[in-house]
Amino acid sequence: MTAALALIRRDVALAFREGGAIGVALGFYLVVIAIAPFGLGPDLNLLSRVAPGLLWVALLLAALLSADRIFHNDYEDGTLDVLTMGPLPLPVVAASKSLAHWITTCVPLALLAPVLGLLLNLPIHTIPLLVLAMLAGTPAVSFIAGIGASLTLGLRRSGLLLALLVLPLYVPVLIFGVSTVSAAVTGPGSPWPPFLMLCAISLASMVLAPLAAAAALRTAFR
Amino acid sequence: MTFSLTHLANPTRFLNFAGAVIPWLAGLAAILLGAGLYLSFFVAPPDYQQGETVRIMFIHVPSAWLAMFAYVLIAISGLGTLIWRHPLADVSAKAAAPIGATFTFLALVTGSLWGKPMWGTYWVWDARLTSMLVLFLLYLGLIALWQAIEEPGRAGRAAAILALVGAVNIPIIKFSVNWWNTLHQPASVIRAGAPTIDSSLLTPLVVMALGFTVLFVVLHLIAMRAEILRRRVRALQQTQVAQAALTGA
Numbered sequence: 001m002t003a004a005l006a007l008i009r010r011d012v013a014l015a016f017r018e019g020g021a022i023g024v025a026l027g028f029y030l031v032v033i034a035i036a037p038f039g040l041g042p043d044l045n046l047l048s049r050v051a052p053g054l055l056w057v058a059l060l061l062a063a064l065l066s067a068d069r070i071f072h073n074d075y076e077d078g079t080l081d082v083l084t085m086g087p088l089p090l091p092v093v094a095a096s097k098s099l100a101h102w103i104t105t106c107v108p109l110a111l112l113a114p115v116l117g118l119l120l121n122l123p124i125h126t127i128p129l130l131v132l133a134m135l136a137g138t139p140a141v142s143f144i145a146g147i148g149a150s151l152t153l154g155l156r157r158s159g160l161l162l163a164l165l166v167l168p169l170y171v172p173v174l175i176f177g178v179s180t181v182s183a184a185v186t187g188p189g190s191p192w193p194p195f196l197m198l199c200a201i202s203l204a205s206m207v208l209a210p211l212a213a214a215a216a217l218r219t220a221f222r
Numbered sequence: 223m224t225f226s227l228t229h230l231a232n233p234t235r236f237l238n239f240a241g242a243v244i245p246w247l248a249g250l251a252a253i254l255l256g257a258g259l260y261l262s263f264f265v266a267p268p269d270y271q272q273g274e275t276v277r278i279m280f281i282h283v284p285s286a287w288l289a290m291f292a293y294v295l296i297a298i299s300g301l302g303t304l305i306w307r308h309p310l311a312d313v314s315a316k317a318a319a320p321i322g323a324t325f326t327f328l329a330l331v332t333g334s335l336w337g338k339p340m341w342g343t344y345w346v347w348d349a350r351l352t353s354m355l356v357l358f359l360l361y362l363g364l365i366a367l368w369q370a371i372e373e374p375g376r377a378g379r380a381a382a383i384l385a386l387v388g389a390v391n392i393p394i395i396k397f398s399v400n401w402w403n404t405l406h407q408p409a410s411v412i413r414a415g416a417p418t419i420d421s422s423l424l425t426p427l428v429v430m431a432l433g434f435t436v437l438f439v440v441l442h443l444i445a446m447r448a449e450i451l452r453r454r455v456r457a458l459q460q461t462q463v464a465q466a467a468l469t470g471a
Contacts, residue, residue, distance in 0.1 A: 147383070147384075151383065155370045157370070161367065164363050164366055165384060168356045168360055168363065169387065169388070171356055215304065215383050219380050
């Protein structure tokens, strides 16, 4: 447990001190949301209707930008070799690194979302729910990205391949994430049933995805 | 079952078996598909609501069924690769992926050609259609992963893991029509109670489904044989290069 915490703390510190990594994801998120009204037209009613979906899709893309680095740097410099041979079980290593990705990428993105929601004319009373839904749903995003990152470890053009492999798996997160927020914006129905499904998906992927990621890491090292 | 699978684990034995079986199965597929097409186009009556477009179903339904069957086969082969290290499981999965992707594509295209006259649109974001599209994307991801990893052993294991993760989608496709009750009609052939299709339309559908399945098995065996031979050529080339390097140096 201490070792896992140390690993998380190390990854978070590296991500913050490396500089640029978090800022790039946030900037990408901002740019995608900022160009959307140019494509859709500045109609505020339309924007507030599509805002939940746009915010979620852009968040997934922004989170994927840094996903291939979950294991990559440690793979390059040999740290991952040491970790695979160390006493910490490999699924715990995968889980810690995915959790670090969540803390350093998904949480900042979710916290930026309210500002972008205002740009898209999202009703102000739904914004707490938006942040809550994103915080509840994004663990699934990071942990599933962990599977993709471990499968594409050390490959050429791994970032593009990662997106192709992982984005189809995000469909359930997207469906329930968007319907939580949409239920609050346009009704009808309560936002809580899809929100609970979102939590369930996150919890399930936090348990199951590290097992798959660890298996994929072993294939990279054989 | 276990005996025959372990028996066939030897690639040479498998090649002999495949070589012996393929002509017979190909003949059977030709007969079944010939009979099925004749029944679908000349014998089956037009549906009282759908008219002649009902004939698209005789292609669409078997394609969709094989699209899922191929994915289940890949996932089971994935288990074979990861758990039992069966040497042909990985070959079987790799051979099935492009065939499965093709049938998924066929199901999507025929479905949308049928959808235009019947539903008034080529595409709706209905649960069944969307989950089939996701299945198609999963196939593309699997094929891309195989292409991206050069070492066949690692490619096989990585694809097996991805296939097992993606297998979550199969029950979603199967039950999407019951859970979300949308535009695509619910199961009408295999269901509790009798099928809801009239026998004049059911017979050609069953014959076509059998024909498509045998066709799939034939294509799969041919693709597996090609993959085994491709790996042998690769191994031979590698030994040749190694020998050349030894004698040349």
